[in-house]
Amino acid sequence: MSDYKYKRVLLKLSGEALMGSKEFGIDPGVPQKIADDIKAAHEAGVQIAVVVGGGNIFRGLSGAAAGMDRAQGDNMGMLATVINSLALQDTFEHNGMECRVMSAIEMHAISETYIRRRAIRHLEKGRITIFAAGTGNPYFTTDTAAALRACEIGAEVLMKATKVDGIYDMDPVSHPEAKKFDTISYMEVLNRDLHVMDATATALCHDNHMPIMVFNLDEKGIFDRALRGESVGTTVVDE
Ligand SMILES: Nc1ncnc2c1ncn2[C@@H]1O[C@H](COP(=O)(O)OP(=O)(O)OP(=O)(O)O)[C@@H](O)[C@H]1O
């Protein structure tokens, strides 16, 4: 345990990044890469909670743009996160890591329902605990679910693993000239309207002094380095 900086963390995994080289769905190599990366920390006793997005399958906003009722589309998006959560659980278990999925929307047949105290108990017992179905409410995102759960379980840090290697002064995907921050304050993220994480999630972390790290999910060994306290990607901190 002494090699690791953190005792309890929340990892937010991009749904879209689970596609790997595929155009839709899940590339099995990506969950396996995540399992490989977190195994040592898990064995060393780091308590790991996970929230995964659903962008590889469905986003409510895309449904609404195509004329669908927004809340209906968001419900579909939340179900997409359940599919991703079950896929991750399967991979973690195949790698010998005990894992529970807890859904914000009741689905007795396939997962436990989210109960905060029970979630903390799972973590204390060394089970990787995946929080599925976002917040359980439409009009939110899994970034906000990750911020909310991180605060609820008393995580020391929210680690957002995504398709970019940190926070830039503009979207680096559409602006290759964008400059990366090593650290940035919550207020700067909000004032500059940087969309790497949604504003609700950033504000919730700000109000509750929850540090955020943003880094690239594809980089080999990145989770382990982050869990050891190396500064990877960008860290969002109080001023
Ligand atoms: N200033 C910025 N710095 C870094 N990334 C940015 C910035 N502005 C926008 N982005 C975009 O934010 C994306 C990451 O956030 P996004 O919420 O879309 O993904 P996610 O939550 O990881 O994915 P999913 O919805 O699939 O779970 C990056 O792919 C990047 O293109």
Ligand SMILES: O=c1ccn([C@@H]2O[C@H](COP(=O)(O)O)[C@@H](O)[C@H]2O)c(=O)[nH]1
């Ligand atoms: O609390 C929540 C979380 C998510 N949703 C819906 O799910 C999709 C997928 O989540 P991403 O964060 O975009 O990966 C999202 O677009 C919403 O439609 C939700 O309604 N409530």
